[in-house]
Ligand SMILES: NC(=O)c1ccc[n+]([C@@H]2O[C@H](COP(=O)([O-])OP(=O)(O)OC[C@H]3O[C@@H](n4cnc5c(N)ncnc54)[C@H](O)[C@@H]3O)[C@@H](O)[C@H]2O)c1
Ligand SMILES: O=C(O)C(=O)C[C@@H](O)[C@H](O)[C@H](O)COP(=O)(O)O
């Protein structure tokens with residue numbers, strides 16, 4: 001078991017990475033012996049619900065699988081379920097599933113009675129390595145990713161890498177893209193580690209999954225502690241590949257291209273654009289593309305069915321933009337991401353028109 005402490009302003013919590021059974025005591029303590037509501041989806045509950053029930057007394061509330069959960073009607077349904085069970089501000093709700101369940105549940109918990117404690121028990125690689133930590137919550141709206149949300153830090157995160165063994169390969173790969181992101185942002189040694197260990201991690205080597213999750217969570221904790229609510233540009237680096245990526249998800253129709261797939265392709269585009277601007281060596285961009293492609297992740301816009309003309313306006317609506325200026329995470333090389341302020345939209349438009 002490894003434990004990563006997170007400090008986010010006045011919030012402090014632990015992320016426990018290891019078997020769920022070994023974390024049961026922490027869950028029981030936080031539940032004060034009361035039955036907890038678990039927000040989950042039918043597939044995850046059928047596969048792993050028993051393990052959670054063995055750890056804590058709980059009742060499931062179901063939302064749809066995947067990105068479809070992140071919609072207004074399901075937020076309303078959760079609020080109705082919380083009210084129906086008369087949850088109070090001391091009774092935590094559990095988010096048990098991938099990042100979509102976590103984002104929706106975190107938002108509902110943050111809004112209900114102005115804030116219920118939420119415990120994340122992430123079941124996908126993406127959610128364990130990234131989304132369960134840091135307190136970003138959201139639903140999609142008006143065709144845009146994560147348009148409506150708030151910051152609501154969890155009270156506890158329990159990540160059991162063994163749960164990820166039942167993920168289908170496409171979902172696993174999508175999570176791997178966010179893992180690799182942490183090397184590309186500011187940890188070139190971790191990217192080299194991914195090049196060496198990625199294939200075995202993806203093949204099911206649990207110790208490697210645990211190590212990757214621990215390294216990503218520790219890195220995320222650093223960015224979150226430095227800039228809890230994404231205001232100073234430090235946390236924005238976690239958005240590497242996401243300005244392109246979120247636009248790709250929206251332009252393809254939400255849920256068609258998986259978030260992690262869009263992040264992989266978006267990261268390749270961020271490196272290519274940086275190389276084209278003379279910021280980063282073309283060899284680094286090629287190395288990143290090679291790694292994602294070898295894993296089986298999408299690396300070309302041409303192979304992705306979407307409305308290319310929609311990308312620029314969608315990128316113009318990104319949350320990082322300020323005062324009409326496009327702000328984009330670019331890079332000077334592997335492990336050297338930075339937030340670029342005032343990207344020229346003409347250059348970006350020309351790049352997007354021609355990108356492979
Ligand atoms: N809040 C954040 O900081 C943050 C960070 C990254 C991504 N996200 C969001 O997370 C979402 C993506 O999350 P995701 O990749 O976990 O996908 P997901 O939650 O949308 O769906 C995952 C899919 O995998 C299945 N699944 C989950 N766990 C499983 C398991 N153990 N075994 C078998 N199947 C399982 C689910 O049924 C579903 O079909 C996106 O909406 C993205 O925007 C949020
Ligand atoms: O935690 C963060 O900060 C991130 O940017 C992590 C991203 O992987 C994640 O996809 C996040 O939800 C994107 O946030 P958004 O602010 O761009 O909607």
Ligand SMILES: [Zn+2]
Nearest residue numbers: 178242259263
């Ligand atoms: Zn992401």
